Amino acid sequence: MDLLTNPFASIEHLVIWLLIGFSVVTWGLALVKAIQFNRLKRQDRKFLAGFWAATSLDSAAEQVQGRPGAAAHLAQAGFAAIQVGEPGQPGDLTQAINHQDRLERALRQQIQRERRSLESGLAVVASIGSTSPFIGLFGTVWGIMEALKGISAAGSASLETVAGPIGAALVATGFGIAVAVPAVLVYNYFLRRLKLTAADLDDFAHDFYSLAQKSAFKLILHPGAKRASSPVHAPVKEAI
Known part of the structure; x- marks a missing residue:
């Protein structure tokens, strides 16, 4: 039965359609x-240009509110960790924590959040790249089994009888390889971009830490000023 007229005629055809879906x-x-x-x-390039053009850490803190991008989120988390009220004003319990430790933890956690966001979907592509050849091979083995049954029933082992069914069965393996190669290339490409982005965030975190160190890891929050808050992220599902 032809694949186009009856795509669910056999396990082999199901395998091919599955690979097409992959x-x-x-x-x-x-x-x-x-x-x-x-x-x-683009967002990080625009934000960093404005951030480093600021005249002080206080003015830079005013620019990060509501800005998109991983670098902006990292700066927001950093500013939220070192902000304090005016001297002599009561603060909450978090102000009792060492600000240097708070900043290190906040920057590290924010980088991990950004990594999880960028990693989403890559595990699916990696799984497709690693399993597609085996799925195609399964379709080929099944097709050869069916072909051998047909040859046995026909009682003939001529080249015309064998070559056609066996050749058709090998199509599934070809599909599997054709699907796996682009998937592996896509995964490797975006994995490298992920590592480069994470390295850039690490560099910015070190620079931010150095700037905060000059102000003794404290940024005075004046009355009426809007307190910076850590960027809120929706829970990221771990890729399977």
Whole structure:
């Protein structure tokens, strides 16, 4: 039975359609991740230009509120960790924690949040790249089994009888390889971009730490000023 007229005629055909679905998922995720990384790069470049143009840490703190991007979120978390009220004013219990430790923990946790956000979807692509050849091989083995049964029933082992069914069964392996290769390339490409982005965030965190160190890890929050808060992220599901 032809694949187009009856796509669910056999296990082999189901395997091929499954691999086609994997290919659609791979290219869809590749498009989504490309948009995500490119947008993040533009946001970080714009934010860092404004941040380093600030005349002081106080003026830089006023610029980060509501700004998008991983670097902006990192700065927001850092400012939230070192902000304190006016001298002599009562503070909450968090003010009793060493501000240097608070800042280190806040920066480290925020970098991990950004990494989890950028990693979403990559595990799916990696799984497709690693399993597609085996799924295709399963379709081929099943097709060969069915072909051998047909040859046995026909009682003939001529080249015409064997070559056709065996050749058709090998199509599934070809599909598996064709799906796996782009998936592996997409995964490796975005994994490298993830590492570069994380390295840039680490560098900015070190620079931010040095700036905060000059102010004794404290940023005075004047009356009426808006307290910076750590960026709120929706829970990121761990990729399977």
